[in-house]
Amino acid sequence: MDDISTSALFIILGVLILISGYFSGSETGIMSINRYRLKHLVKENNKAAKRVDQLLNRPDRLIGLILIGNNLVNIGASAVATVIGMRLMGDAGIVVATFALTLVILIFSEVTPKTLAALYPEKVAFPSSVVLAILLKILFPFVVAVSWITNGMLRLFGITPEQIEEHSLSKEELKTVVSESSALFPTHHQDMLTSILDLEQMKVEDVMVPRNEIIAIDINDDWKDISKQLMHAQHTRILLYRDQIDDAVGFIHARDAFRLLMSSKEQFDKSSLLRAVREIYYIPEGTPLTTQLLKFQQSKERIGIVVDEYGDIQGLVTLEDILEEVVGDFTTTQSKAPSEEIIVQEDGTVLVDGGVNVRDLNKEMNWEFPLDGPKTLSGLIVEYLEDIPDSALSLKISGYPIEVLEIKENMIKLVRIHPLNRVNATGN
Structure with missing residues (x-):
C-alpha cells in the first residue's frame, strides 16, 4: 500500500465500510422478513420474493456467504485503517485507528444498516438478494466448505441443516395476530375469527339446551293439549316423547304439522302426527363443536339430541347454537338486549x-x-x-x-x- 496515496486509502476505507454495512443490513433484512407475507408473494410469482425464499431454504449457506463477505471486508478495512493511522501518527496511529475504526464500523456498518433493515425488511432484502444470489454462485465452493465444517460441528450436538424450524403459529399466537390486526379487520370480524379458533376447545354440552329446558310434547297427552302446543310452538322443530323425555319418539317439523292441520282437520290425529315424525339424530356427549359442525354438514342435519354413555338424554343442540358461537346471537337489532337471566x-x-x-x-x-x-x-x-x-x-x-x-x-x-x-x- 506504500504506492497508494492517503486520500485514496480513505476512499477505499469508505467503500469497504459501505460494503460491510450492506452485508450487515442484508442479513438482518432477510432474517427479519415476514415469512407468511413472503410465502404469499411467492404464490403470486413475485421474482424477488422467490429469490429470497430460495436463499432462506438453506440458511446455513446464506449466513456463511454473508459472514465470509462481511469478515473479508472488515479485515480489509482494518488493514487499510492501520496503514492510514501509521502514516498520520506513526506507531501510536495503530491504537487510534483501532478505536476509531471500531466506532465507525459500529455506527455505519452495524447499528444503522441493521436498524434500517429491521424497520423495512422487504425494501432491504429484495434488492440485496440480487447481489447475494450472484455472490453465492461465485463463492459457492468457499460457502460449501464453510457450511460443511459448521454443519459437522453442529452434528456433534445432534443438529442437522435439514432440521429447519417450521414457522407455524400456535392457536394462541394466531389469536394474537388477529387481535393485532385492528387496522385490517373490523372488531366484529376479529371476534368471529377468534371464536372460530375457540370452537375446538368447546364441546356440545357447552352450547346445548339442558334436558330440563327442552320444549317437548308428550304424545300420550290429550290430543287437544297436543294440538294447542303445536299451534303455539315457537320453534320450527319440536321433540315428541312418551311419558318421559328419555323415551323420545322424534322431531316434528312445524311446517309438516301445519300442513297436516290445514289439509284435513278430521285426519289430523296422533297417528298422522307420528307418521310425520322425523328420526332423531343423536350426538355423543363430549363431541367438540368443530367435529359436530362438520357432522351436521355431512349428514344434512340441523338439530340433534345429546346423549351420555348410557344413552340418557342430556340436552339438545342445533346448528344455530354452534353458529351463534362464531357470529354472535341472531337478533333483529344491533343493540344487545339484556338477558332475562x-x-x-x-x-x-x-x-x-x-x-x-x-x-x-x-x-x-x-x-x-x-x-x-x-x-x-x-x-x-x-x-x-x-x-x-x-x-x-x-x-x-x-x-x-x-x-x-x-x-x-x-x-x-x-x-x-x-x-x-x-x-x-x-x-x-
Whole structure:
C-alpha cells in the first residue's frame, strides 16, 4: 500500500465500510422478513420474493456467504485503517485507528444498516438478494466448505441443516395476530375469527339446551293439549316423547304439522302426527363443536339430541347454537338486549338465574368464572360447596362474592353476584 496515496486509502476505507454495512443490513433484512407475507408473494410469482425464499431454504449457506463477505471486508478495512493511522501518527496511529475504526464500523456498518433493515425488511432484502444470489454462485465452493465444517460441528450436538424450524403459529399466537390486526379487520370480524379458533376447545354440552329446558310434547297427552302446543310452538322443530323425555319418539317439523292441520282437520290425529315424525339424530356427549359442525354438514342435519354413555338424554343442540358461537346471537337489532337471566341492579350487583350457562354469563358480563367444570352457575356453586345448600349463604368463586338467594327442588334458582370492579371500588 506504500504506492497508494492517503486520500485514496480513505476512499477505499469508505467503500469497504459501505460494503460491510450492506452485508450487515442484508442479513438482518432477510432474517427479519415476514415469512407468511413472503410465502404469499411467492404464490403470486413475485421474482424477488422467490429469490429470497430460495436463499432462506438453506440458511446455513446464506449466513456463511454473508459472514465470509462481511469478515473479508472488515479485515480489509482494518488493514487499510492501520496503514492510514501509521502514516498520520506513526506507531501510536495503530491504537487510534483501532478505536476509531471500531466506532465507525459500529455506527455505519452495524447499528444503522441493521436498524434500517429491521424497520423495512422487504425494501432491504429484495434488492440485496440480487447481489447475494450472484455472490453465492461465485463463492459457492468457499460457502460449501464453510457450511460443511459448521454443519459437522453442529452434528456433534445432534443438529442437522435439514432440521429447519417450521414457522407455524400456535392457536394462541394466531389469536394474537388477529387481535393485532385492528387496522385490517373490523372488531366484529376479529371476534368471529377468534371464536372460530375457540370452537375446538368447546364441546356440545357447552352450547346445548339442558334436558330440563327442552320444549317437548308428550304424545300420550290429550290430543287437544297436543294440538294447542303445536299451534303455539315457537320453534320450527319440536321433540315428541312418551311419558318421559328419555323415551323420545322424534322431531316434528312445524311446517309438516301445519300442513297436516290445514289439509284435513278430521285426519289430523296422533297417528298422522307420528307418521310425520322425523328420526332423531343423536350426538355423543363430549363431541367438540368443530367435529359436530362438520357432522351436521355431512349428514344434512340441523338439530340433534345429546346423549351420555348410557344413552340418557342430556340436552339438545342445533346448528344455530354452534353458529351463534362464531357470529354472535341472531337478533333483529344491533343493540344487545339484556338477558332475562341476568339482571343488573341499581347498586351495581347482578341478579343471575342459577341455571344460566357459565360461558354465556362470562361472555355477557365479561367475567372469568372457570369453564372446565359444571356448565351452569348452579352446578358451579354446588361443586364448590361439595353439597347442595338448604338455605341462603354467601361464598366467593374466582374472586367474585356470591349470595345464594333462592333454592328450590335441590337447585339454586337465584343468586346475587358482586362484580369485581364494584368490590374493589368499595374496598371490600
